[in-house]
């Protein structure tokens with residue numbers, strides 16, 4: 734795994750988010766309850782940008798388009814395209830359920846670092 738320095742630590746205050754571009758990946762960095770998370774900025778359902786998605790108290794991000802929900806720690810799917818009501822089930826079937834990709838992070842030398850697998 735390669736560790737890439739992506740942002741000065743003090744440029745991501747609590748409850749803030751930033752999109753960084755690293756080795757061909759658009760990565761959403763966000764700080765939630767003092768924890769830093771890094772995840773693909775592209776929803777695995779139909780590709781909406783997640784940067785404006787709601788982050789809930791239990792560390793879940795909700796896609797603004799069809800409200801799929803993903804665990805910030807693991808990328809696990811908590812809800813798959815439930816919006817809009819009625820049509821959501823059909824939209825959920827359009828794309829196979831798929832976890833959101835998340836990346837390990839660490840803070841070192843005053844910066845945030847993101848781990849990228851070498852094969853990516």
Ligand code: FES
Pocket residue numbers: 776777778779780781796797798799800801814
């Ligand atoms: S694009 Fe994100 S839930 Fe459909």
